Amino acid sequence: MSATLSYIKKDSPIHRLTGSTKFIFFLIWSVAAMITYDTRVLVTMFLMGVIFFVMSGLKWKDIRFAVLFMTWLIVINLVALYAFAPEQGVGIYGTRHEIVHLFWRYSIVAEEFFYLFNFMMKYLAVIPVALLFILATNPSEFAASLNKIGVSYKVGYSVAIALRYIPDVQRDFHEISQAQQARGIDLSKKDKLTDRLKNSAAILFPLVLSSLQRIEVISNAMELRGFGKNKKRTWIVERPFKKCDYVAILVAVLMLAVSAGFMVINGGRYFNPFV
Amino acid sequence: MREPIISFKDYTYHYRAQAEPTIYHINLEIFKGERIIIVGPSGCGKSTLAHCLNGLNPFSYPGESTGTLTICGVDAAKSSIFELSQSVGTVLQDTDGQFIGMTVLEDIAFSMENDCVHKEEMIRRTYEEAGKVSLVEKLEAAPHELSGGQKQRVSMAGVMINKVPVLLFDEPLANLDPAAGRDAIELIDHLQKDGEKTVIIIEHRLEDAMHMGADRIILMENGRVISDSAPEELFLSDRLIKAGIREPLYLTALKYAGIHLTGEMHVERMQDLMLEENHKEQIRKWFAERKAKEPAKEKPEVLRVDGICFGYTPEKENLTDISFSVREGEMVSIVGKNGAGKSTMAKLLCGFEKPDKGNLYYEGEDMSGDTIKERAAHIGYVMQNPNQMISKPMIFEEVAMSLTLQKLPEEEIKQRVYDTLKICGLYEFRNWPVSALSYGQKKRVTIASILVANPKILILDEPTAGQDFRHYTEIMEFLRELNEKGITVLMITHDMHLMLEYTERSLVFADGRKIADTTPQALFSDPELLKRASLKETSLYELAKQCDLPPESYIRAFIEYDREVRA
């Protein structure tokens, strides 16, 4: 459970930014990383992300598990990419600098490893900012932030409800599955996969029914307290934008502009050091 | 003349999905500042009546109404749920479902947010309301950090922030332990007096709700109002008993002693009751004629818990040094506040969690190493809500599930399931879908699905929570029958009646420790212990004291006599 990332309350320049700012920043930053494959841009984004992270006062132990997990995922992806197409980089950069031939169709080719490095950087450019968004944004502000950037407050509230009731659903699931285990349901054993899936339905069915009941109660409660009455709604947790909020968004927009600008300069997504 | 704030005139409500109307020809007037309690057996239409008041009927659950319903001068049929919510504030039974905000602050402000109130004003008013329900310290807290009573107070504040003239409570006591329930009723009392609110409470636990007093009690049955009078008049009549509602215990006790109840005695609340010397004499005489039953012979020990310590996380111990033993054929209640460690104890017994220290013995053998499945062969666990346990649509499949998973031969499964269904009185429904059963019958299905594995011990979590007197009696009498067949029964409960009427022994938990192991009668005669267990005194205790009788023996005599009368 400790592996699940969630909000850590602190007082730092990052924490003081409004939820909306962090959300907008995160989205723009993601787009900037998504469109480019330029090494220089990606490395800059990663380093800036690390600096932001240090500013937030969060500790290595807060993210250790997540970082290890993400590293694992990236490594699997890199291995798979190389295994399936060892010459992908050659196709992209148009040259081939073989360093050492390994076996069969696998060689260490500079272009391929440069491509794999860029692939990795594409994730690394976003991870620090994503972690900050998760760890330094009060979930209470999520819904209000979504609403602020133009998402309908009703959809925003769906997110709030999801966050509010995750612990309840988790507790339900835990209790139901314990009681069903006592009746002989076992999901981990080396039963046949199809049997295991069938058995899981015996746990999920009570969970679905109690969730439908819960939906009924919550929607009544919301309606009785006037949800959906007006076209707009206010948020008690919403904070007004300050100077630093505008500065943060400006930084993100500039990054996006740089990312897009280099695409024009490069005449494509890639920075090619081989020509 | 006073104008009624709520007025039903020949009002009938018919849900679109139902063949018949649910409430018929209701004529009822409620005036500003009144306190009304609505009682009635399950399915009598009291929830439908409440839904008509707050607009869920017809705006959420469509249906047709005839007659008129006027609320604060507005014709409810032509209004909207939003308009009605400005007049009638509803506090629902399910405190988790009603707690929508991420924190107390957000939840209290929820309806103001929907009204687009400015942030500064919201914060000011939220602090003000939180103060009224003493929650200012908890404004930052998330729902799971709060007790049931606190969550309910958040709901009250969230509703009152609209300055509604009418407060409607749907079974406010159902999810609270007795001490928290009394606090809730006292708070409602205070809020009502302070704000001149009209208060309508729907509740099974009449005696507990009457703690604050009421101007009128409305009794409903089969969709009709069958009694609408001051509490005194109702209590002097036999209408409650006829409708299958439990009357306050002290009244039953007085009647058993042969005392004729009159208006001069102020029967509406225990604290107002005026007993003449000759009444007390009658009670003492009745008590003197009762003989204590022979204590049953001690059976062999079936379960022993020895020095158990356990914590979900290393930082906090949830159970500390728990030891007790249970003998075969006993019926034991496990009581204490929420979070005292009762459910954790049950989980350890079932093997859902492993103790950090200590041992568990079943029939003298250490079962600490047994898996959940192995334990289940001896100890069955029944969850509070049958809907959380039932995992197959058909009754037969549901009861057969644990056997099917063991891949037993089909013939054997069929035989064992039929035998179990017969014991549980469900045989004639064996080919029905579970959804066609009543709540009480579903409860039986869940018990049957556990019994089919032949456990010797049953652990039940709150077997009767939220049930009316008839269902309560049905479920408990069934458990007693099982118990008489030799099954040992452990029950986690807040229900004082259940403890007194059906168990011989209570294990009391507080803050992760077992603080008492005693008879329920002794427990209810010990105010200090009751307080630590988050229970409250019964009116029988008070009555015994007024008559200078030993409370413990008096309560025992009453319960035994009552059992004979009811059987």
Place this chain on the structure above:
Amino acid sequence: MEKKSKFTIKSIVAIGIGAALFFVLGRFVAIPTPVPNTTANIQYGILSVFGIIFGPVVSMLAGFIGHTLIDLSWGSPWWSWIIASAVYGLLIGLAKKAIDIENGKFGVREIVIFNVVQIVAHGICWVGVATALDIIIYDETLSKLVAQSLTAWGMNALTTAIVGTLLLFAYAKTRTKAGSLQKED
């Protein structure tokens, strides 16, 4: 008009609770499969049930929000797969029109419709949408993506076929009325 507003609030709540279920099942429940490092995603079974009960908008947003929350709780969102989950929710929700689950109808015809739609929908999402987005965003190799997406298609379709069908079947049974039932001796 009142009815419409009720639909919206209930849908909003259903999206939230659906996303919470998707999250809890996807994040904490691992059912091992024969394929190494792959677990069965039973959350798609639940998402399908929500689609058939509440319709495409609810299941699309529940899938989107639920999947985003799962990824965020690990550390970083994988947008291509998140969007694929949302598209799956949308497509399976379209089958609501053909299946009258609220009146307890879930016979052979409905089971076939449900499974054809879910298999096609999973195919579109994992082989189509997720692969296309991975190529657009990450310029990944097609052959790697094909292996990956075919596995996902197979596993998710199998999981949905078993879990989703069983759940809908059981749910439909709860919608039958007691009127036709008779006690037997």
